[in-house]
Amino acid sequence: MKQQLGQISLLVKDYxxxxxxxxxxxGFELLEDTTLxxxxxxxRxxxxxxxxxxxxAKAANETQEKQIGFQTGGRVFLFLYTDDVYRDYEKYTSLGVEFIREPAKEDFGIVSVFKDLYGNLWDLIESNRPI
Known part of the structure; x- marks a missing residue:
């Protein structure tokens, strides 16, 4: 059997x-923006x-709005793999992205942690292992 994740729903305040x-x-690509x-x-x-x-996914009610930026209870939510952590760290920092952990070497590669505009935590990873 072959499977893969296709997409992940992320609560947002405004599209x-x-x-x-x-x-x-x-620097993500806008794949689709369809009015329903x-x-x-x-x-997407x-x-x-x-x-x-x-x-x-725009929060549709007060319960969902409370979860924006906190979908995983304050843990790292998303993992963004890159071929150059230091390049992306410098670029994102210059664009105002808040990093809560500077790049550091780990057994699996180099990792840094940043917050997105809603406070979701992301690992930015340059892996030394096959992904």
């Missing part, structure tokens, strides 16, 4: 704000060349 951040700050109703859109973004996408 356009999220699209702007993920495409202009993190007056209040709902199907918005992805790092260049990735087979897994983020579905930017």
């Amino acid at each position: 356009d704000e999220a699209i702007d951040y993920y495409t202009k700050t993190l 109703s007056e209040s709902k859109r199907w918005v 973004v992805s790092p260049p060349g990735s087979s897994c996408h983020l579905l930017l």
